[in-house]
Amino acid sequence: xxxxxxxxxxxxxxxxxxxxxxxxxxxxxxxxRPRWGEGGYGISELLTLLTKHLTSYSDAPHLDAERIVLHxxxxxxxxxxxxxxxxxxxxxxxxxxxxxANRRKTGMPLAYILGEVDxxxxxxxxxxxxxxxxxxxxxxxxKAIEYIIRHAGLRPGIHEEITIADICTGSGIIVITLAxxxxxxxxxxxxxxxSYRFIATDISPAAIAIAKQNAQNHGVADxxxxxxxxxxxxxxxxxxxxxxxxLIVSNPPYIQTSELDAIxxxxxxxxxxxxxxxxxxxxxxxxxxxxxxxxDGQKFVNQIKTSGIPAIIETTGGAIITLVQPLPLx
Ligand code: GLN
Numbered sequence: 001x002x003x004x005x006x007x008x009x010x011x012x013x014x015x016x017x018x019x020x021x022x023x024x025x026x027x028x029x030x031x032x033r034p035r036w037g038e039g040g041y042g043i044s045e046l047l048t049l050l051t052k053h054l055t056s057y058s059d060a061p062h063l064d065a066e067r068i069v070l071h072x073x074x075x076x077x078x079x080x081x082x083x084x085x086x087x088x089x090x091x092x093x094x095x096x097x098x099x100x101a102n103r104r105k106t107g108m109p110l111a112y113i114l115g116e117v118d119x120x121x122x123x124x125x126x127x128x129x130x131x132x133x134x135x136x137x138x139x140x141x142x143k144a145i146e147y148i149i150r151h152a153g154l155r156p157g158i159h160e161e162i163t164i165a166d167i168c169t170g171s172g173i174i175v176i177t178l179a180x181x182x183x184x185x186x187x188x189x190x191x192x193x194x195s196y197r198f199i200a201t202d203i204s205p206a207a208i209a210i211a212k213q214n215a216q217n218h219g220v221a222d223x224x225x226x227x228x229x230x231x232x233x234x235x236x237x238x239x240x241x242x243x244x245x246x247l248i249v250s251n252p253p254y255i256q257t258s259e260l261d262a263i264x265x266x267x268x269x270x271x272x273x274x275x276x277x278x279x280x281x282x283x284x285x286x287x288x289x290x291x292x293x294x295x296d297g298q299k300f301v302n303q304i305k306t307s308g309i310p311a312i313i314e315t316t317g318g319a320i321i322t323l324v325q326p327l328p329l330x
Contacts, residue, residue, distance in 0.1 A: 003156040040094055043069060050101055057105045064110050072096045072115050107281040109123075120177045126213045129206035130171040131290040132282070137251050137315060139176050144249045144312045148182065149205035161195045167231055167250040167304060169200035172211025172224075174249055179220040199245070199275055201234050231303050231325065248311035252300035254284075254293040264288075 041049070050065035058064045066078055072093050073080070089097070103113045111117040113134045116125055119133040120141055126132055141172050148164075166175035175198050182196050198220075202208050208228050215221040227234040231252075235245060263283055283291060293299050299317075 004044045027119060029088075040088045040090060042086045044083055046089060046094075050097065053101060054104055057107070058110075062198060065111060067114060068097055068100045072100070089259065096300065102169065109282040112285055117171075119173045120181075122177070122180070122218065124171050124173055124176070125210055125217070126171050127206075128285055129204060131212050131251075131286055134251075134314075135172065135175045140159050140251060140312065140314050141174065141181070141248065144174075144247075145181055145185075147312055148195060148247065149185070161197050162246040163197040163244055164197060164247050165235070165245045165309075166198070166200040167248055168252045168290065168300065169202045169211050169226070170207050170251075172200060172214045172226070174251060175200040175224055176211075176215050176218050176220055178249060179215075180218060183220075183223075187317060196223075199227065199235075200224055201229050201231065203228070203230045204287070207287075207290075217280065222236060232307055233298060238280055245309050248304055248307070248309050248313070250304060251314040252293065252304065253289070253291050254297045254301055254315055255291045256297040257292055257295055259297075260286070260288060260292055293330050 018112075043191065047062070047065050047069060050068065054061035056065050066081060069081060069089075070078065072089070075081075100113050104110060109132055111126050112128055115127065116123050118124075119131055120138050121296045124133070144164075148162075164175070164178060166178070169175055179196070179198050186196075200211060202211065205228050208226050212221065212226050215224050216228070260283070271284065301313060301315050304313055
């Protein structure tokens with residue numbers, strides 16, 4: 001992977017903004033721009049420069065610029081940037097912004113640079129050990145909730161526990177969001193609700209650690225059992241079934257191996273300047289194990305399908321969600 005260069009971002013005092021040079025520039029100019037240690041750049045000026053700078057590398061350069069500056073300022077609301085348009089950033093903050101923008105130029109997804117991502121209205125930690133949540137997965141959550149409500153979850157008079165499993169949990173977004181959303185629904189209809197049990201598996205210990213951290217941050221660490229293991233292996237159905245699973249909700253790896261091979265291929269050299277906007281550049285930074293669905297992309301999807309357990313799974317990434325072994329509608 002390309003190393004992060006510590007190169008230039010902002011114009012040297014007295015030079016055109018297009019040239020972008022290092023923070024150590026000292027050339028004299030009759031009408032000097034602010035310099036490090038001299039009050040620095042104001043927020044709005046910095047945003048303009050950053051946006052311009054990221055235009056060749058991002059589909060949403062202004063949004064990226066805003067997120068980077070907000071992150072460095074430790075603020076969340078974009079309105080803050082408008083309200084403090086002329087506030088100056090410190091040298092240290094400018095350096096942090098520069099380092100992040102330079103990482104973005106390598107094609108690294110913003111979520112990895114910030115170390116977090118928003119999903120279903122909540123913020124989750126992400127690192128290159130886990131897949132970055134896709135917008136389609138929000139639809140998967142909606143479908144799952146709809147299904148659960150329709151079939152079992154909130155019908156009056158039914159009180160037994162139902163167990164929901166998230167297979168290949170990655171950052172844990174699916175199981176954590178379901179735990180929180182179903183808890184909200186149970187509060188609304190407290191006396192009618194069943195109780196839920198959540199289990200999440202992932203083959204990657206690093207992913208399990210991130211998912212646990214996210215569960216803790218969202219106050220559901222005690223509600224979810226995280227198990228390290230491949231797919232459905234941790235549920236040893238054959239031997240005395242330690243786990244009864246009522247529903248699988250999962251976004252398993254589903255990209256064809258050959259498609260990934262093409263992306264990673266040395267014959268297709270990775271040139272950040274030309275490729276940074278291509279849809280697949282971000283994939284290079286994500287764990288291949290979370291993407292590779294085997295020769296036809298269906299290896300893991302089929303494992304779930306043949307398990308005999310009702311499942312709602314994301315199967316193509318194109319917002320196509322498959323409901324397998326559905327229960328009859330009530
Ligand atoms: N469940 C996580 C997500 O949807 C991770 C999926 C995976 O690793 N394939 O983002």
